[in-house]
Amino acid sequence: MKKNIAIIMGGYSSEYEISLKSGNVVYETLDQEKYDAFRIHIFKDKWSYVNDNGDEFPIDKNDFSTQVNGQKIKFDCVFNAIHGSPGEDGYMQAYLELLHIPHTSCNMYQAALTFNKRDLISTLKPYGIKTAENYFLNFGDTINEDEIINKVGLPCFVKANKAGSSFGISKVYKKEELKPAIENSFKEDNEIIIEAFLDGVEVSVGVISYKGETLVLPITEIVSENDFFDYQAKYEGKSQEITPARISKDYKNKVNSEAKRIYEILKMKGFSRSEFIFKNDQPYFLEMNTVPGLTKESILPQQANEAGISLKALFSNAIEEALQN
Incomplete structure (x- = not known):
């Protein structure tokens, strides 16, 4: 008998349009x-099943079911395609786990931790994972520009702590650009992280659970036409994403080992995509995405294709592993 699979997409953040594209793929x-x-749209004002005609049927949040023509439909598994909140920050994971509904993403704690860049960096530091020098600010904190610059230097990156797809991020070259960049990041989140600029080769490494094993996918090299890998570079063709990356065997071995180690330290499952920059021949960890883009142009599907894994096989494996777990 066929399994009912709910594909959740949309979400509450600026990434909802990208999520809808991923979910539809x-x-x-x-x-x-x-x-x-079943396509399930998750928005703040409504959760609904949307059929091929565009008809919408509300989701009963008591048991995550829907009614179609008097028939109740329940789901055997949820395929999570929500980038940002509430699909990547632990909320949907916690909700589904309380209902005992299998889902394709990592567990609630891992989702919440990896979505919070500051907490993730703090968790990984004792394991010797290299990261950029950073400075944290909460909304309402006194902004001491000289103190920030003395710690991280210029240029630096100002980022929303809990946001993806490069929303709320700025590259700052001069002291007078710092406050406007901070204000921009606070539009996305009430916590921000300011990081030193790392000048080196940037790579993205997909690590997934595949057929019961931790698998590191072929590495992607990021070459942005813009000043950094921003929204335009990610989604509007303003970058080259070269898979496999044009890096030495030594670089490949180092970053593969580090990406796999981070995945296993965090007790991850499902999909992940981590970003690194090489500095002094060592990979420096930037962040991890646990619900990476799944459009045909997205990095993880490119990497899977290079590894000889079709999208159909990639998605089927995610569902089968979720059902087994």
């Missing part, structure tokens, strides 16, 4: 012989 790609797929 999953919907179009899932093996129709094994699964009945």
